[in-house]
Amino acid sequence: MLKIEHLTKRFGGNAAVNNVSTTVEEGKINAIIGPNGAGKTTFFNLISGVHKPTSGTITYLGRDITTLRTDSVARLGVARTFQATTLFNQASVLDNLIVGHRLRTRANLWDVLVGSNRLREEERVCREKARAALEFVGLSHLEQRMAGDITQEERKRVAFALALSTEPKLVLLDEPAGGVNPEETVGLAELIRKMVKNGLTVCLIEHKMDMIMSLADKILVLSYGEKIAEGTPAEVKANPAVIDAYLGSDHADI
Amino acid sequence: MDIFLQQVLNGLTLGGIYSLVALGLTLVYGILHVPNFAHGAFYMVGAFASFLLMDKLGLNYWLAMLGSAVAVAALAAVAERLVFHPLRHASGLHPMIAAIGLLLFLEAGAQALWGADFQRMSTPYTGIIEMGGVTAPVQRLLIIGAAFTLMLMLHLFLTRTVMGSTIIAMAQNREGASLVGIDANRVAMLTFAVSGVLAAVAATLYAPINLVYPAMGHLVITKAFVIIILGGMGSVPGAIVGGLIIGFAESFGAFYISTDYKDIIAFMALVVILSFRPQGIFKQGAH
Amino acid sequence: MARLHGPLGWALLLAAGLLFPLLARNDYHLTVMSTAYIFALATLGLNLIVGYTGQFNLAHAGFMAIGAYTLGILTVDHQVPFWWAFLAAGAVTALVGWPLGWISLRLKGHYFSIFTMCVGYIIFLVIEKWESLTHGTVGVIGIPAPSGIAGVVSFDTPLSLYYLVFFFLVVGVWAMRRIANSLLGRTFVAIRNGDELAEALGINLMRNKLTAFLISVVYAGWAGALYAGFVRFLGPDLAAVHHTFDMTMYMLVGGLGTLIGPLLGAISVPWITQYLQFLQEYRFIIFGPLLILLVIYMPHGIVGSWLAWRARQASLAAPHNQEQPRA
Numbered sequence: 001m002l003k004i005e006h007l008t009k010r011f012g013g014n015a016a017v018n019n020v021s022t023t024v025e026e027g028k029i030n031a032i033i034g035p036n037g038a039g040k041t042t043f044f045n046l047i048s049g050v051h052k053p054t055s056g057t058i059t060y061l062g063r064d065i066t067t068l069r070t071d072s073v074a075r076l077g078v079a080r081t082f083q084a085t086t087l088f089n090q091a092s093v094l095d096n097l098i099v100g101h102r103l104r105t106r107a108n109l110w111d112v113l114v115g116s117n118r119l120r121e122e123e124r125v126c127r128e129k130a131r132a133a134l135e136f137v138g139l140s141h142l143e144q145r146m147a148g149d150i151t152q153e154e155r156k157r158v159a160f161a162l163a164l165s166t167e168p169k170l171v172l173l174d175e176p177a178g179g180v181n182p183e184e185t186v187g188l189a190e191l192i193r194k195m196v197k198n199g200l201t202v203c204l205i206e207h208k209m210d211m212i213m214s215l216a217d218k219i220l221v222l223s224y225g226e227k228i229a230e231g232t233p234a235e236v237k238a239n240p241a242v243i244d245a246y247l248g249s250d251h252a253d254i
Numbered sequence: 255m256d257i258f259l260q261q262v263l264n265g266l267t268l269g270g271i272y273s274l275v276a277l278g279l280t281l282v283y284g285i286l287h288v289p290n291f292a293h294g295a296f297y298m299v300g301a302f303a304s305f306l307l308m309d310k311l312g313l314n315y316w317l318a319m320l321g322s323a324v325a326v327a328a329l330a331a332v333a334e335r336l337v338f339h340p341l342r343h344a345s346g347l348h349p350m351i352a353a354i355g356l357l358l359f360l361e362a363g364a365q366a367l368w369g370a371d372f373q374r375m376s377t378p379y380t381g382i383i384e385m386g387g388v389t390a391p392v393q394r395l396l397i398i399g400a401a402f403t404l405m406l407m408l409h410l411f412l413t414r415t416v417m418g419s420t421i422i423a424m425a426q427n428r429e430g431a432s433l434v435g436i437d438a439n440r441v442a443m444l445t446f447a448v449s450g451v452l453a454a455v456a457a458t459l460y461a462p463i464n465l466v467y468p469a470m471g472h473l474v475i476t477k478a479f480v481i482i483i484l485g486g487m488g489s490v491p492g493a494i495v496g497g498l499i500i501g502f503a504e505s506f507g508a509f510y511i512s513t514d515y516k517d518i519i520a521f522m523a524l525v526v527i528l529s530f531r532p533q534g535i536f537k538q539g540a541h
Numbered sequence: 542m543a544r545l546h547g548p549l550g551w552a553l554l555l556a557a558g559l560l561f562p563l564l565a566r567n568d569y570h571l572t573v574m575s576t577a578y579i580f581a582l583a584t585l586g587l588n589l590i591v592g593y594t595g596q597f598n599l600a601h602a603g604f605m606a607i608g609a610y611t612l613g614i615l616t617v618d619h620q621v622p623f624w625w626a627f628l629a630a631g632a633v634t635a636l637v638g639w640p641l642g643w644i645s646l647r648l649k650g651h652y653f654s655i656f657t658m659c660v661g662y663i664i665f666l667v668i669e670k671w672e673s674l675t676h677g678t679v680g681v682i683g684i685p686a687p688s689g690i691a692g693v694v695s696f697d698t699p700l701s702l703y704y705l706v707f708f709f710l711v712v713g714v715w716a717m718r719r720i721a722n723s724l725l726g727r728t729f730v731a732i733r734n735g736d737e738l739a740e741a742l743g744i745n746l747m748r749n750k751l752t753a754f755l756i757s758v759v760y761a762g763w764a765g766a767l768y769a770g771f772v773r774f775l776g777p778d779l780a781a782v783h784h785t786f787d788m789t790m791y792m793l794v795g796g797l798g799t800l801i802g803p804l805l806g807a808i809s810v811p812w813i814t815q816y817l818q819f820l821q822e823y824r825f826i827i828f829g830p831l832l833i834l835l836v837i838y839m840p841h842g843i844v845g846s847w848l849a850w851r852a853r854q855a856s857l858a859a860p861h862n863q864e865q866p867r868a
Contacts, residue, residue: 099728115719483652521663
């Protein structure tokens with residue numbers, strides 16, 4: 001589904017991502033792991049168009065998206081979450097989600113000023129999609145709750161819902177379980193499996209080894225911007241280079 | 255040729271003043287990430303303070319400058335404590351608006367106390383020196399001398415003293431600095447105080463050849479912002495070089511192009527440069 | 542999205558505005574209120590780019606001046622009929638705003654504000670120095686009053702001017718409300734909250750920011766044109782940055798990013814300064830610290846804080862479904 005070839009990104013003299021090649025398999029859960037500073041988020045940024053690569057190509061469903069802008073990439077069906085989710089805390093959870101479907105709408109300023117049917121229809125659809133996404137992540141009961149009042153775990157779920165309302169085919173999750181306790185982590189892992197079961201492809205960055213090992217179909221290991229291993233959880237766990245990279249460093253809480 | 259040298263002299267004068275003001279601004283921005291719109295008001299208060307000290311207390315020029323520097327340093331430190339410290343975690347808009355509130359307050363205050371009219375500060379150095387065909391008013395030479403001396407002193411302070419190094423440390427890595435025991439709050443107040451001194455001295459140096467009035471900080475501060483964006487937010491050499499460039503551009507522009515539009519030069523430079531390079535000329539690490 | 546008063550609240554405000562002249566004791570009061578309405582219109586525009594989209598445009602007063610001067614120059618120097626000049630004012634402001642917006646919106650945060658501050662200065666200086674076009678510091682004098690309609694209604698009395706300006710304010714509020722509550726408005730808010738996330742949601746940042754910017758400056762331009770026809774003379778001072786600061790004050794007092802907030806702020810603050818007559822010149826001795834205190838302790842303004850409180854009450858009272866089993 002996503003093919004990455006010789007991807008490199010330099011900031012000044014420093015290569016944050018260095019000659020990484022990999023594929024993201026459709027319908028599977030792909031994970032990216034690595035010690036801090038390995039370049040994982042930069043890797044996501046390159047795919048989603050936040051940064052332009054210094055060299056290399058990214059191909060999505062046969063189409064070259066290497067230099068596409070972020071919103072174009074999103075429109076092609078690649079959704080993404082961030083480590084910190086910026087919500088409008090003074091509005092309800094549902095209100096925050098409605099804009100998620102905006103990219104599939106075509107209403108413009110003129111429609112707004114004349115109150116056209118197209119606008120009314122699209123706003124209705126956006127609201128429906130928002131509700132559906134909220135239900136999918138199991139938070140329908142929080143529809144009217146103020147976004148500033150929900151827990152960290154609920155916030156992560158809302159971030160998922162936002163990504164889902166863009167109707168993506170591929171979802172990039174950046175530390176979806178960050179700041180979440182072990183029990184809640186299991187719940188989020190279940191949610192990710194549910195997403196894949198419903199036809200999505202997931203690629204996630206995580207530090208929580210237990211979660212990754214039991215969840216991922218395929219793991220890519222980065223260290224200092226370079227790929228040091230790739231394969232199934234069993235293969236990666238036994239790989240000496242991986243063990244070496246993590247030796248001595250804090251590897252993953254629980 | 256003489257005319258050319260004359261403009262060079264003017265350029266150095268203006269450049270020196272702009273650099274001093276920009277230095278104060280860049281120190282505060284580089285460390286605290288606050289674009290202090292009130293810096294122009296500090297400048298203005300500095301001029302008024304010197305004016306008062308000379309006029310009412312009869313102090314001599316240099317003592318008045320010293321007194322004014324102390325006064326504005328104190329004002330700046332208090333401003334940091336009361337206005338910017340509570341907002342240190344706030345998002346982009348709010349510190350800017352608070353700075354604007356401070357600016358408006360200080361200007362209105364000055365206007366209430368002294369009226370909106372222009373005051374003339376007498377210069378103690380009315381002499382003129384003829385050097386190879388160039389007429390150099392002593393005051394201007396003084397400005398150049400004093401400005402660059404102060405910049406040198408600032409450089410020594412930042413690199414050779416303990417207090418100065420704490421400012422640099424915080425500019426480079428705020429968290430790391432506090433981990434080694436540097437008190438961020440004290441450094442913030444110190445930085446503001448230093449910026450106040452720079453503004454007060456610049457204002458006092460420039461006032462005798464300009465006028466003193468409540469809105470005098472407006473133009474200078476806007477140009478100072480241009481300078482630090484071009485020179486790099488938080489960069490000391492950038493502020494100095496940028497100040498000189500703008501000073502020269504204005505002198506030469508005023509003479510060879512038009513005096514009317516000379517003020518636009520700095521702004522047009524900013525508009526043009528930012529249009530092509532949104533991150534400024536020198537990209538600074540601390541931004 | 543901040544919930545509004547609801548139709549009842551707006552109807553009340555409308556009625557209050559219509560009936561105000563009955564309460565006003567003299568023409569001077571009508572003039573004060575009319576001027577407040579004009580700046581309220583401009584403030585509504587500023588609120589869209591600042592409060593809703595999160596970009597602090599310090600050149601806003603400059604655009605108001607562009608609209609005002611367009612109308613002034615066209616009517617006085619070229620005898621263009623008032624309402625054609627009025628339309629032109631909006632068009633010219635948009636035309637100037639487009640490239641300026643396009644350049645400046647590539648900058649973020651502080652850089653954008655500083656840049657627009659410089660743009661505002663440039664506009665002020667150009668108006669002041671380009672004497673052949675703008676009459677420089679002398680200004681434009683003798684601007685005609687808004688032309689009447691078909692000889693039936695004329696706008697040469699304070700009362701008729703009041704209703705004219707009120708009419709425009711009502712239309713402006715109606716349009717802004719439409720925009721703010723629509724998908725477009727939500728897009729702006731998403732950009733303000735986090736433009737990275739907004740872009741990841743497929744929102745074209747530049748196009749939407751430019752739309753917000755253009756709408757905001759057209760509001761300013763038309764407010765400026767109304768100002769020109771109301772006050773009948775213009776000086777470069779209209780472009781001075783302190784007008785933008787005034788409008789920032791209104792927004793903050795009322796509540797940044799709400800609809801009623803800037804409106805109420807723009808109407809009440811001038812009245813407060815009126816009553817504190819002696820303060821007129823030095824109003825910022827009070828307003829300066831007030832601005833600081835508001836930003837520290839009440840960043841959502843009076844209306845904003847109240848709306849947030851109300852929203853919280855509503856959310857706590859909302860019926861909770863049984864929590865669904867996870868995943």
